Amino acid sequence: MKLEIVCAGVGGRGVLLASTILIETAISNGHHALAADEYGMSQRGGSVVSLVKIGDFKSPLIGKENADILLAFEESEFYRNLGFLKKGGLAIVNTREDVLPAEIDNMLSTRNISYLPVKADNVAAEKNMLQASNMALLGFFSYLAVEPYNAQTIRQTIRERTRGKFLEKNLEVFDLGYAIAQDGNIRKP
Amino acid sequence: MTKDVTTEVMIGNYAIARGLVEAGLELAAAYPGTPSSEIIPGIIEFNRREKGNIHAEWSVNERCALEAAFGAASAGKKAACMMKQVGLNVAFPPLLKARRKRLKGALVIVSCDDPGPQSSQTEQDTRLLATLFGIPVFDPASPKEASDVAYTALKYSAEKHIPVILRSTHRVSHAREAVQLYSPGVRPVLPMENVSAPNVMPDTSYVPAKLGIIASGMSYSIVSDVISELGLETLVPVYKVIKMPQVKSSIPGQRLNGLEQQDENLEFDKFINNMDRILVIEETDSVLEALIDNGNKVYGRLNGYVPDAGELTYDIVRDVVERISADLEIRVSNKFMPDPLIDESLKGVQFPPRPPKLCAGCAHRASFFAMRQAFPKAIFPGDIGCYTLGISQGAVDTCLDMGSSVTMASGFYDTINQDGKSIPILASVGDSTFFHACLPPLYDAVKKQKRFVLVIMDNGTTAMTGMQPTPQTGIMADGTHGGQVLMENIIEGFGVAFLRILDPFDISHMINTIKEAEAYISKNNNGPAIIIARRECLLFSKEKYTGMFDRVAFEEECIGCKRCIKLLDCPAMFFIDEKHKISVDEGLCAECGTCSIACGIIRPEKKA
Numbered sequence: 162m163k164l165e166i167v168c169a170g171v172g173g174r175g176v177l178l179a180s181t182i183l184i185e186t187a188i189s190n191g192h193h194a195l196a197a198d199e200y201g202m203s204q205r206g207g208s209v210v211s212l213v214k215i216g217d218f219k220s221p222l223i224g225k226e227n228a229d230i231l232l233a234f235e236e237s238e239f240y241r242n243l244g245f246l247k248k249g250g251l252a253i254v255n256t257r258e259d260v261l262p263a264e265i266d267n268m269l270s271t272r273n274i275s276y277l278p279v280k281a282d283n284v285a286a287e288k289n290m291l292q293a294s295n296m297a298l299l300g301f302f303s304y305l306a307v308e309p310y311n312a313q314t315i316r317q318t319i320r321e322r323t324r325g326k327f328l329e330k331n332l333e334v335f336d337l338g339y340a341i342a343q344d345g346n347i348r349k350p
Numbered sequence: 351m352t353k354d355v356t357t358e359v360m361i362g363n364y365a366i367a368r369g370l371v372e373a374g375l376e377l378a379a380a381y382p383g384t385p386s387s388e389i390i391p392g393i394i395e396f397n398r399r400e401k402g403n404i405h406a407e408w409s410v411n412e413r414c415a416l417e418a419a420f421g422a423a424s425a426g427k428k429a430a431c432m433m434k435q436v437g438l439n440v441a442f443p444p445l446l447k448a449r450r451k452r453l454k455g456a457l458v459i460v461s462c463d464d465p466g467p468q469s470s471q472t473e474q475d476t477r478l479l480a481t482l483f484g485i486p487v488f489d490p491a492s493p494k495e496a497s498d499v500a501y502t503a504l505k506y507s508a509e510k511h512i513p514v515i516l517r518s519t520h521r522v523s524h525a526r527e528a529v530q531l532y533s534p535g536v537r538p539v540l541p542m543e544n545v546s547a548p549n550v551m552p553d554t555s556y557v558p559a560k561l562g563i564i565a566s567g568m569s570y571s572i573v574s575d576v577i578s579e580l581g582l583e584t585l586v587p588v589y590k591v592i593k594m595p596q597v598k599s600s601i602p603g604q605r606l607n608g609l610e611q612q613d614e615n616l617e618f619d620k621f622i623n624n625m626d627r628i629l630v631i632e633e634t635d636s637v638l639e640a641l642i643d644n645g646n647k648v649y650g651r652l653n654g655y656v657p658d659a660g661e662l663t664y665d666i667v668r669d670v671v672e673r674i675s676a677d678l679e680i681r682v683s684n685k686f687m688p689d690p691l692i693d694e695s696l697k698g699v700q701f702p703p704r705p706p707k708l709c710a711g712c713a714h715r716a717s718f719f720a721m722r723q724a725f726p727k728a729i730f731p732g733d734i735g736c737y738t739l740g741i742s743q744g745a746v747d748t749c750l751d752m753g754s755s756v757t758m759a760s761g762f763y764d765t766i767n768q769d770g771k772s773i774p775i776l777a778s779v780g781d782s783t784f785f786h787a788c789l790p791p792l793y794d795a796v797k798k799q800k801r802f803v804l805v806i807m808d809n810g811t812t813a814m815t816g817m818q819p820t821p822q823t824g825i826m827a828d829g830t831h832g833g834q835v836l837m838e839n840i841i842e843g844f845g846v847a848f849l850r851i852l853d854p855f856d857i858s859h860m861i862n863t864i865k866e867a868e869a870y871i872s873k874n875n876n877g878p879a880i881i882i883a884r885r886e887c888l889l890f891s892k893e894k895y896t897g898m899f900d901r902v903a904f905e906e907e908c909i910g911c912k913r914c915i916k917l918l919d920c921p922a923m924f925f926i927d928e929k930h931k932i933s934v935d936e937g938l939c940a941e942c943g944t945c946s947i948a949c950g951i952i953r954p955e956k957k958a
Contacts, residue, residue: 171704181359181526184359184526185359188357188359188528193528194527194528195492195525195526195527196525196526196527197521197524197525197526198524198526207704207706207707207921208704217578218575219491219492219570219571219572219574219575220492220521220568220571220572220574220575220664221521221525221526221527221571222521222568222572222575222663222664223664224576224579224664224665224668224686225665225688226686226688226689226692227579227664236701237701237702237704240696240699240701241701243692243696244692244693248689262698262699264694264695264696264697264698264699265695265696265699267695268691268692268694268695271691272689272691272692
């Protein structure tokens with residue numbers, strides 16, 4: 162099995178925690194995994210990209226049009242990083258917009274890329290956890306059950322990785338993200 | 351091998367720390383610098399877990415780190431020091447002498463390179479310097495390998511009684527992978543440690559081929575993935591270099607230390623001989639390429655096949671391999687064809703560029719604003735740190751190396767003075783850099799009465815590299831208390847006649863003080879004048895000072911002049927074209943109030 166995932170967002174929004182959960186989930190389920198983080202000089206609000214590769218890879222770096230999955234924790238970072246996605250790939254995007262620009266929409270369908278928007282900020286706000294939109298996105302993603310990820314395996318890592326009072330709140334946001342995918346009857350790729 | 355082997359996901363720098371601790375490290379000293387900064391914290395962490403007795407410290411600069419570690423190694427300890435690639439320049443004097451000394455103990459110098467560069471003033475290849483001066487240098491290709499290599503390097507140094515260098519790059523230092531943890535002393539050694547056997551690891555067999563690739567470090571890992579993507583595994587063998595091969599012909603000026611007969615390069619030579627052509631992929635200079643004694647055979651930087659600067663990204667490596675495969679008529683079964691539709695579709699989409707900026711609420715922003723307001727036409731020598739970003743506020747003109755703000759200000763002063771002119775010179779430097787490199791330059795400037803104003807932006811920490819304590823804090827690397835050295839005492843001791851300490855968020859006071867300093871210099875024909883702008887880093891102490899001002903209601907009163915954007919370059923401020931007004935990102939704004947002072951119109955109330 163080989164899987165290449167790009168996590169993209171801005172500093173302070175939990176991109177690195179999300180990619181940590183992804184790499185650790187893969188490893189605890191018996192896979193080899195590597196991750197690389199790109200972040201600029203110390204800066205809140207700057208672009209952050211974290212790459213996760215699972216399977217028989219030697220480098221953690223991802224080439225253009227090679228990624229299976231793009232998790233965008235911020236809409237602008239979806240546009241900045243969509244060149245990573247391969248044909249037939251999957252994009253899950255935290256966005257407030259209901260429609261994509263027509264050119265992008267055309268390109269994605271020509272390239273057979275599944276685009277799944279999530280209002281993750283709203284989901285997190287519903288649980289009074291504004292900073293936890295990353296959990297909403299991960300919950301949504303977990304519903305798609307892309308091997309080795311499913312709600313159970315990711316939840317387990319969140320349990321190991323988050324402590325104290327935020328753990329249960331994080332899991333609530335995660336579950337709500339999952340429920341939204343389930344209710345929306347999202348097509349599993 | 352051993353019962354209690356566990357694995358843990360960690361970054362490459364922690365893996366290096368782990369390898370050193372398992373190999374019996376006793377002393378470590380470092381100056382923080384991206385991408386090397388996490389090694390000392392890693393050593394402290396693993397020492398705590400192993401209940402060991404390692405002494406680990408932050409040094410004031412890299413030279414101090416190397417000399418402290420060399421002292422310990424000379425006295426029989428297993429020692430290591432860490433730095434970034436440009437830090438190795440600072441440690442150059444002791445390095446050149448130390449390489450020829452027989453050690454009673456062991457010494458590993460870890461130097462982390464920054465291809466790109468992403469967070470340095472220049473790219474630089476530690477392997478080049480090490481090879482030039484005959485110092486053995488190891489180059490791991492992944493976090494997992496970094497732990498093995500660090501372990502091996504310390505053992506190798508102890509066995510051979512010579513200093514060795516471990517070079518990492520940011521992609522290895524900051525990548526994450528599951529690394530095996532062993533009990534100290536029992537980590538299985540790499541094949542290269544057996545010095546009579548190959549000192550490099552062949553990845554595939556040596557079947558003669560049209561093209562063979564030689565690579566080291568992260569470049570090797572990328573090449574492997576590219577070869578696999580393109581379906582070239584059976585056609586193009588890849589050779590991984592972990593320890594750099596020995597120089598055959600003598601380089602002018604090079605003297606090997608005479609204490610060690612370096613390992614033979616038999617396997618390396620054999621691989622080269624078996625291939626029709628060789629492609630060398632390495633970061634960042636042409637070191638392996640220069641060592642291969644058969645120029646016509648080699649594709650690399652020297653004949654333009656590999657870019658001669660910048661990081662060798664996955665895309666670049668894929669492109670190079672494809673191009674050369676095409677030249678040699680090697681069939682690429684899975685050719686990469688970029689889809690023009692992607693860029694085409696993005697043409698009509700607008701999303702905010704996110705260049706590096708000082709954080710919203712950073713006190714440096716207020717300092718630069720004040721400097722610029724006081725003397726818009728001044729010369730602004732800058733220095734190395736977060737505050738190099740003052741360039742976007744028009745208050746930093748130069749960035750040469752650590753401490754050059756002071757020395758370049760001296761040079762500018764003499765230049766202007768010699769030509770009979772008078773232009774204000776406002777230099778800026780941070781607190782950690784001040785201690786690292788500014789003391790001899792400042793003493794020199796005082797002695798020669800150089801007339802410039804130096805603003806020391808004292809935020810109480812080494813912010814850019816991850817909040818390591820400075821000498822002023824009296825806090826040691828492991829969090830314990832030690833001696834405290836205050837910069838104002840040093841400055842007074844040097845005999846600087848004009849010294850003021852202020853809070854940069856008191857902006858009008860800072861502007862007046864800068865003018866006062868310049869007036870003092872002109873009137874008394876004496877300099878330099880120093881202003882310490884003291885305010886803790888926002889990230890370091892954010893609870894303590896957010897919300898000093900009420901949030902400014904820009905949306906209502908803004909006239910759309912963009913003055914605040916130009917003067918402050920704050921990441922929390924956006925200009926909304928449709929409304930022709932500024933908008934504030936409430937999630938990022940720290941309510942520092944600097945924008946309200948930059949704005950000529952809107953005046954918020956200070957919070958009670």
